[in-house]
Amino acid sequence: MKPALIVHGGAWFLPQRKREAALRGVRLAAEAGWAVLRGGGSAIDAVEAAVRAMEDDPTFDAGRGSYLNLEGEVEMDAILMDGRTLDLGAVAAIRRVRHPVTVARLVMERSPHAFFVGEGATAFAAAMGIPLCDPADLLGRTGDEFPDDERWLPPEWVAAQAARAADTVGAVALDAAGHLAVATSTGGMPHKAPGRVGDSPLVGSGAYADDRLGAASATGWGERLMRVVISKTACDWLGRGLSAQEAAEAAIALLHERVRGYGGLIVIDREGRIGAAHNTPHMARAWVTPGGEIAATIGGG
Ligand code: ASP
Numbered sequence: 296m297k298p299a300l301i302v303h304g305g306a307w308f309l310p311q312r313k314r315e316a317a318l319r320g321v322r323l324a325a326e327a328g329w330a331v332l333r334g335g336g337s338a339i340d341a342v343e344a345a346v347r348a349m350e351d352d353p354t355f356d357a358g359r360g361s362y363l364n365l366e367g368e369v370e371m372d373a374i375l376m377d378g379r380t381l382d383l384g385a386v387a388a389i390r391r392v393r394h395p396v397t398v399a400r401l402v403m404e405r406s407p408h409a410f411f412v413g414e415g416a417t418a419f420a421a422a423m424g425i426p427l428c429d430p431a432d433l434l435g436r437t438g439d440e441f442p443d444d445e446r447w448l449p450p451e452w453v454a455a456q457a458a459r460a461a462d463t464v465g466a467v468a469l470d471a472a473g474h475l476a477v478a479t480s481t482g483g484m485p486h487k488a489p490g491r492v493g494d495s496p497l498v499g500s501g502a503y504a505d506d507r508l509g510a511a512s513a514t515g516w517g518e519r520l521m522r523v524v525i526s527k528t529a530c531d532w533l534g535r536g537l538s539a540q541e542a543a544e545a546a547i548a549l550l551h552e553r554v555r556g557y558g559g560l561i562v563i564d565r566e567g568r569i570g571a572a573h574n575t576p577h578m579a580r581a582w583v584t585p586g587g588e589i590a591a592t593i594g595g596g
Pocket residue numbers: 305306356460461462463481482483484492493494495513514515516517518520
């Protein structure tokens with residue numbers, strides 16, 4: 296099986312001056328994931344490596360660079376899922392770790408549970424030997440640094456007083472053994488209430504992977520994405536014969552039509568075909584072309 300990989304760095308409006316950093320960041324993440332797959336590594340290792348690269352990059356709202364909540368704290372959410380076994384690990388509202396995706400992996404592999412939240416998640420990470428960092432190391436952002444990011448605001452979003460721009464990250468991979476995996480990681484929305492959790496760590500919403508169907512990672516307005524269980528919905532359509540691109544487009548169309556949601560989705564099907572769709576102005580993403588090159592775009596205009 297020929298491996299495949301696609302990563303995203305969030306769906307929103309990307310002002311000109313942020314585009315280069317976003318493109319560079321998703322490219323580096325794709326390179327990190329591809330290095331694993333090219334060396335014969337597993338899809339799980341590849342998605343973890345790709346997401347860790349973006350968690351290290353303060354350009355993105357995950358790990359370092361996460362948005363602060365209303366109390367000035369960074370609380371992060373992440374999930375990782377193995378399409379071979381449907382095993383998954385997730386964390387929500389975790390604090391003081393540099394790589395929530397790695398904690399999610401430890402939840403999957405080293406605990407009898409699937410999902411840890413809040414202080415319990417941070418305590419689990421510490422018990423697994425993950426060093427707890429100073430909150431300042433996470434370089435939390437208020438989201439108010441670029442006021443013109445607000446130029447694109449869908450009316451439904453304003454009406455719902457939803458929080459604004461976010462640059463959640465995700466990765467989907469197929470390895471040479473034919474196994475699929477997905478990971479998604481976020482600092483959530485800027486100005487979120489303490490304890491608020493969006494779609495990202497919810498299985499089927501922020502991510503889903505099943506070797507029998509395909510795999511998908513979502514980004515965007517979490518309160519809406521979760522209502523259509525967007526990643527599982529797209530995977531189910533793959534199972535019914537839609538191509539990866541058709542499934543991504545159909546899921547985003549459903550998101551808007553059914554709940555007036557906004558966001559983006561990346562998808563890989565069982566044959567390694569890639570799809571991506573968004574109804575926000577941009578979604579930074581990078582993928583490996585059939586020729587083995589890394590390509591990247593922010594989409595939109
Ligand atoms: N979906 C994320 C959330 O609602 C945000 C994002 O994708 O940027 O927490």
